[in-house]
Amino acid sequence: MTKRNDHPTARIVAASVLAFGLAAAAIAGPQRLSDRGHPILIGGVGTEERDAMLEERSAYNLWLVFVERGTGNYLTGVKVTVADDSGNAVIDAVAQGPWLMAQLPPGHYTVRTARSEVQSVTVGHAGRAMAVIRLEPSES
Numbered sequence: 001m002t003k004r005n006d007h008p009t010a011r012i013v014a015a016s017v018l019a020f021g022l023a024a025a026a027i028a029g030p031q032r033l034s035d036r037g038h039p040i041l042i043g044g045v046g047t048e049e050r051d052a053m054l055e056e057r058s059a060y061n062l063w064l065v066f067v068e069r070g071t072g073n074y075l076t077g078v079k080v081t082v083a084d085d086s087g088n089a090v091i092d093a094v095a096q097g098p099w100l101m102a103q104l105p106p107g108h109y110t111v112r113t114a115r116s117e118v119q120s121v122t123v124g125h126a127g128r129a130m131a132v133i134r135l136e137p138s139e140s
Contacts, residue, residue: 030056030097036090044099045076053099060101061128062121064111067098069134074098078135079114 030043030053041060043049057063062082066075075098082091085108093100104123111119111131115138121131 030099033093036092038090038102038104040091040093040100040102042093042095042100043097044074045097049097050099053101057101057128060103061106061123062102062104062109063128063130064095064100064102065098065130065132066095066100066113067132067134068137070137075135078133080133081112083110083112084108 030041030049033040033042039060041053041056043053044065064080064082066078066080067073068075076096078095080091080093080095080100081089082102082104083089090104090109091100091102106123106125108120108122111117111121111133113133113135115135117133117135119131119133121129123129
């Protein structure tokens with residue numbers, strides 16, 4: 001009969017490896033969401049993730065990019081709301097990456113961040129609308 005290694009350290013190491021693997025898998029690619037019935041893709045952290053998103057960009061007609069005003073550095077963790085002409089929020093999300101791509105019906109939209117930035121964008125019947133949202137540096 002073979003004896004199983006039940007040493008507490010071995011169990012901790014195994015659990016840590018499993019947890020790290022699951023965490024890495026969770027953040028390894030862009031985040032696919034359906035917010036209020038509209039497909040959105042959030043990500044762009046690192047070149048591999050940006051490349052993956054660029055390969056899928058044809059499925060989305062709105063592309064938002066979040067950068068710091070003055071430096072152009074990408075920002076993450078941006079709370080963003082996209083509202084239609086009637087003021088109804090069609091997207092309400094936290095962008096855990098600097099890029100947010102969405103598939104929306106053609107129309108005029110207002111993009112608002114929790115940091116009081118407001119920008120209008122028009123999504124047409126063809127092509128893609130892109131908006132660079134420049135946010136003031138956060139106070140740390």
